Amino acid sequence: MAAKTNTGWHLIRIWAIAVYVFMFLPVAVVVLLSFNASQFGSFPMTGFSFRWFAELAQNEAILRAFRTSMILGALTALFSTTLGVLASLALVRYNVPGRNMITTMLIAPILVPEVVLAVALLLFLNFLGLPKSFPLLLAGHVIFTLPFVILVVQARLVSIKRDIEEAALSLGASPRQTFFEITLPLMMPAVLAGGLFAFTISFDDITGTLFWKPGGVETVPTQIFAMLRNSISPEINALGTVMIFMTVGLPLLGLAIARRVASKGGT
Amino acid sequence: MSVEAREARQPWILLSPALGAVALLLFVPLVFIVVYSFWLRTSTGADQVGFYLENWQEVLSDAFYRDILLNTLKIASITTVVCALMGYPAAYFIARSSGNKAILLLLLMLPFWISYIIRTMSWINILGVSGAFNTFMLWIGIIDEPLQMLYNQTTVILGLVHFLLPFMVLNVFVSLDGIDTNLEDAANSLGATRWQAFVQVTLPLSLPGLAAGGLLCFVLGAGTYITPLVLGGPRDAMFANLVFEAIITQLNWPLGSALSLMLLAVLGALVLIYNRYLGMAQLMKGLG
Numbered sequence: 001m002a003a004k005t006n007t008g009w010h011l012i013r014i015w016a017i018a019v020y021v022f023m024f025l026p027v028a029v030v031v032l033l034s035f036n037a038s039q040f041g042s043f044p045m046t047g048f049s050f051r052w053f054a055e056l057a058q059n060e061a062i063l064r065a066f067r068t069s070m071i072l073g074a075l076t077a078l079f080s081t082t083l084g085v086l087a088s089l090a091l092v093r094y095n096v097p098g099r100n101m102i103t104t105m106l107i108a109p110i111l112v113p114e115v116v117l118a119v120a121l122l123l124f125l126n127f128l129g130l131p132k133s134f135p136l137l138l139a140g141h142v143i144f145t146l147p148f149v150i151l152v153v154q155a156r157l158v159s160i161k162r163d164i165e166e167a168a169l170s171l172g173a174s175p176r177q178t179f180f181e182i183t184l185p186l187m188m189p190a191v192l193a194g195g196l197f198a199f200t201i202s203f204d205d206i207t208g209t210l211f212w213k214p215g216g217v218e219t220v221p222t223q224i225f226a227m228l229r230n231s232i233s234p235e236i237n238a239l240g241t242v243m244i245f246m247t248v249g250l251p252l253l254g255l256a257i258a259r260r261v262a263s264k265g266g267t
Numbered sequence: 268m269s270v271e272a273r274e275a276r277q278p279w280i281l282l283s284p285a286l287g288a289v290a291l292l293l294f295v296p297l298v299f300i301v302v303y304s305f306w307l308r309t310s311t312g313a314d315q316v317g318f319y320l321e322n323w324q325e326v327l328s329d330a331f332y333r334d335i336l337l338n339t340l341k342i343a344s345i346t347t348v349v350c351a352l353m354g355y356p357a358a359y360f361i362a363r364s365s366g367n368k369a370i371l372l373l374l375l376m377l378p379f380w381i382s383y384i385i386r387t388m389s390w391i392n393i394l395g396v397s398g399a400f401n402t403f404m405l406w407i408g409i410i411d412e413p414l415q416m417l418y419n420q421t422t423v424i425l426g427l428v429h430f431l432l433p434f435m436v437l438n439v440f441v442s443l444d445g446i447d448t449n450l451e452d453a454a455n456s457l458g459a460t461r462w463q464a465f466v467q468v469t470l471p472l473s474l475p476g477l478a479a480g481g482l483l484c485f486v487l488g489a490g491t492y493i494t495p496l497v498l499g500g501p502r503d504a505m506f507a508n509l510v511f512e513a514i515i516t517q518l519n520w521p522l523g524s525a526l527s528l529m530l531l532a533v534l535g536a537l538v539l540i541y542n543r544y545l546g547m548a549q550l551m552k553g554l555g
Contacts, residue, residue: 008461016360019353023378023432026389029399033392043402083285090281104547106285109293113490113534115507117293119514119527123303124296143292146285204382206493211514221384228497232391240385247380 027244034237052238062239065223069203072134072219076141076202077195083142084149084194085187091150092157103150110147117144118211132214140212141202148201149194156190189257196254200247297531304524314521322525332509332526336533339506342420343489346427350484351477353428354435358476361436362443372440379433387426387497391417418500426498427488434487435480442476443469479550482541486534506530 037047056062087106090096109117118140125136164186168178206221213222220243227236304322307315326332361371378386393399394416401413416422446469454464492507504512510530513523541550 006461012356012360015353015356019357019432019436020375022353023375023429026393026429027378027381027386029392030385030389043397043399083288086281087285090278094278094281096278096282100547102282102286105289107547108289111535111538112293112297113486113507113530115490115492115510116297116527116531119510119523120296120300121292122514123520123524124299127299127303139292143288146288150285200380204384206384207491210493210511221382224382224384224388225493225497228388228391232388232395236388237392240382240389243382243385247382248377251380 030237030240031244033234034241036234036237039234052234053242056235056238056242059235061218062220062223062235065218065220068217069219069221072137072141073199073203075138076145077199079138079142080145080149080198081153081191081195084146084153084198085191088150088153088157088190092154093162106150107147109143114144114207115211118208121208122211132212134214134217137209137212137214137217140208141205144205144208145198145201149198152197153190153194156193157187160186160190192254192257196251200251204247300524300527303521304528306521308519308521312518319521322522325522326525326529332529335504335509336506336529339489340533342424342427342505343485346424346431346488347481347484349424349428350432350435351481354432354480355439355477358436358439358443362440363448368444372437375436376433378429383430384493384497386429387494390422390426390429390498394422417498418503420499420503423495423499423503423505426494427491430491430494431484431488434483438480438483439473439476442473442479446472475545478541478545482537482550486537489534490530 032045033043034052035048035050036043036045037049037051038045091099091103096102104111121140121143122132122136125139126132130136160183165178165182168182169175173181203219204221205219206225209219209222210225213219218226220239224236224239227233303314305318305320307317307319307321309315357375361368361375364371391398395401396413396415396417400416401410404410405413450468450472451461451464454468455461459467489505490507492505492511495503495505495508506526507530510523510526513519513526
């Protein structure tokens with residue numbers, strides 16, 4: 001196209017490349033430094049080494065934080081996806097009166113600043129006799145991830161055609177059979193996407209977690225935060241690299257699986 | 268029960284767990300902290316139940332809180348403007364690129380998946396005394412002493428921009444991608460220059476996306492306390508840091524409630540104004 005050869009477009013392209021560099025450079029430096037042999041978490045690079053990953057694997061505090069984050073993320077994904085999928089089904093499949101109002105209510109946890117949500121939940125559940133604890137942490141993560149799950153799942157559910165279910169029903173399947181044998185398999189990519197989204201958000205969360213976590217319990221982000229208090233150590237960079245590969249790799253993997261399942265189911 | 272009645276009840280059965288969770292874990296707690304903000308922290312450490320206006324008096328009249336609130340709004344405003352200036356051209360590039368848009372967009376969204384704390388602390392590796400920038404400048408001989416660039420308001424804004432830019436790009440992209448490019452071509456064929464066509468046709472049509480991205484950047488930026496703790500100095504506290512201090516450090520929960528509600532009122536007002544003029548639909552598009 002002629003328009004794309006003019007100087008304006010060139011400037012925009014250079015600008016966009018600069019924005020990409022801005023977004024990726026700091027992350028690339030974390031990964032680079034995590035392989036630095038030097039004992040300080042900084043430049044210059046003195047050699048290539050896996051020693052910080054080895055030390056990471058022996059650091060009890062980090063391993064414990066990792067376990068906590070995994071369990072918390074998995075449970076959050078389970079609860080949040082269950083609640084989210086049921087609600088999305090109702091919103092997409094039925095003509096619910098006051099649909100917009102209900103959607104806004106379900107999205108409310110991300111419209112309220114997370115700090116405020118954190119304070120309100122902490123104080124209220126404490127008042128009810130549930131102090132800072134793992135269940136409080138879980139409740140917080142579920143309510144905070146629910147809107148994201150609903151948005152993602154709803155977007156995918158819309159694309160599932162009702163014809164197939166109606167065909168199953170007209171061929172004599174019971175509503176229950178239809179749900180488990182037709183609807184649920186078709187919904188699986190949406191369910192997986194929602195679950196992964198919830199897991200990743202929970203795994204990354206620090207804003208609410210610092211309010212809700214009991215003393216002595218750390219998740220990976222709060223552990224990193226605590227370690228930053230001293231100075232930036234090579235271990236933090238190594239842990240950062242592990243986190244980057246986990247939180248970027250997992251959704252990409254999920255996306256690939258979803259695509260594959262969808263393309264198989266669709267044709 | 269008739270089939271119709273069962274059919275009508277079904278969506279509510281499906282909705283009730285989620286609505287119940289939001290009610291119990293968000294709406295009731297919000298009402299609760301309104302009540303809590305009128306209680307009083309006593310010197311013995313117990314909370315005095317009652318109707319006291321002290322917390323609100325302190326929050327609303329103390330210049331200390333007012334200054335930090337204004338500073339927070341200033342930081343969030345600058346962050347939003349910088350995100351718009353950086354993000355709009357990038358989103359335009361992706362939307363009008365002849366290459367693979369999905370990959371280009373995914374690339375820019377990738378950092379969105381990378382942990383917030385990691386991305387925030389990664390700037391220490393760049394700007395710290397022995398970070399990439401100083402090492403490079405010392406190496407090529409432009410400076411003799413490492414520069415102290417971290418722990419000020421600029422680095423807080425930098426960290427926030429890095430955190431929030433994907434929200435802006437995504438929202439602007441969604442908006443731009445929905446605009447028929449024939450409109451610009453039509454403007455051109457009627458004699459408008461490329462720039463005129465952009466300013467008078469494309470830009471106005473993409474404003475809803477820009478507004479949605481701007482709202483997200485502002486609200487998320489103004490509500491953070493982690494970035495100032497990691498990248499700011501002792502004088503760079505934002506309003507959410509006050510909430511954290513009151514609740515976690517001082518254990519003054521009634522005061523913390525009042526401070527939280529203050530933050531909610533300011534940011535909530537913005538969301539309501541946005542909703543009044545543009546509606547939530549645009550925001551959902553960008554989030555989903």
